[in-house]
Amino acid sequence: MAKDKKERKEKKEVLKPRFHVHVDIQCGVCRSLIHHPEGEEFPKFCWSCGATLIRFCLKCRKTVSMFFEEWWSSENDCHRTYGPVRRCPWCRSFLSEDSIEENWEE
Numbered sequence: 887m888a889k890d891k892k893e894r895k896e897k898k899e900v901l902k903p904r905f906h907v908h909v910d911i912q913c914g915v916c917r918s919l920i921h922h923p924e925g926e927e928f929p930k931f932c933w934s935c936g937a938t939l940i941r942f943c944l945k946c947r948k949t950v951s952m953f954f955e956e957w958w959s960s961e962n963d964c965h966r967t968y969g970p971v972r973r974c975p976w977c978r979s980f981l982s983e984d985s986i987e988e989n990w991e992e
């Protein structure tokens with residue numbers, strides 16, 4: 887019984903996922919795509935055209951961070967493409983490029 891438990895634990899460790907996540911960010915305005923280093927903070931503005939990547943919902947008074955879509959090129963490689971959200975996840979109102987406050991809080 888005790889041996890059985892140990893074997894199961896070892897098997898679980900072998901099956902631990904060891905995949906690599908590739909992160910890209912796509913601007914909602916100019917559609918520029920840039921590779922984003924893993925673990926680094928996301929930029930707030932597009933490096934190319936200066937458009938905001940994070941939206942602010944004027945109705946909910948909340949900032950809406952980027953969403954991502956992901957696909958797997960192989961079972962060990964996950965590709966995530968982040969982009970600005972078009973609709974507020976809380977109230978579903980449409981968030982345009984300029985729906986951002988001048989002095990919005992973090």
Ligand SMILES: [Zn+2]
Nearest residue numbers: 913916932935
């Ligand atoms: Zn841009």
Ligand SMILES: [Zn+2]
Nearest residue numbers: 943946974977
């Ligand atoms: Zn909202």
